[in-house]
Amino acid sequence: MRHLILFSFLLLSTTLTCAQTFTQWRDSLKTLNRQAALYPDSLELQLGKAAVNLQLLEWEDAIRTCNDILTKDNNNLSALYYRAYANNNLRRHELAKNDYERFVSMSPRNMEARLGLAYTYTKLDRNIDALNETSTLIELYPDSSIVYEARAEIEKNMKAYDAALYDLDEAIKRDPKNSDLFVSKVEILILLNRKKDAKNALDEAVRNGVPRGTLLEWYKKCK
Structure with a gap:
């Protein structure tokens, strides 16, 4: 997955979300x-x-x-x-x-x-x-x-691709600028050989504010 x-x-704890280097974590462990x-x-x-x-x-x-x-x-x-x-x-x-x-x-x-x-x-x-x-x-x-x-x-x-597409659409409604959601949707549509629908999904992502440059690889796969 x-x-x-x-x-x-993704949500282990606030302790685990602090951005530190390996050396800094080592130092933290010594202190603890x-x-x-x-x-x-x-x-x-x-x-x-x-x-x-x-x-x-x-x-x-x-x-x-x-x-x-x-x-x-x-x-x-x-x-x-x-x-x-x-x-x-x-x-x-x-x-x-x-x-x-x-x-x-x-x-x-x-x-x-x-x-x-x-x-x-x-x-x-x-x-x-x-x-x-x-x-x-x-x-x-x-x-x-x-x-x-x-x-x-x-x-x-x-x-269960139809069910997955439905849930991805629901996720996109709630987080329309999340490029990963669109990529997941496009992957399934390409797998189903629905390349036109896949391109439309990419266009929707761009309209929602996802930078087109981050999706160029997927646009190529829709041709």
């Missing part, structure tokens, strides 16, 4: 380790360590830290989320699924966890379950383009 992740875990040594019972510091481990792609270290946190606080949502994310990156999808399901059972309206669970279901070839998760998200967040895009990606993988 290319654009997700968005789905991809020193602080954690002084305050070993601080779950906040441990969560900070796990978040930085994820930024550094240190999946096993993140999992160990989350395990320690969950030993002290069995229902810590952040630790469950981080551990699921790390396990998915290690292709331990069943373990990731278990953590996401626990998270959702405690916080059923959380978009990020449900997106993560839907993604994990696709990795386990449980596309119907993934579809159900995204449908639930659409009920919860009907104004979100992200959840429509997520369902469209699953439908595309299932070759």
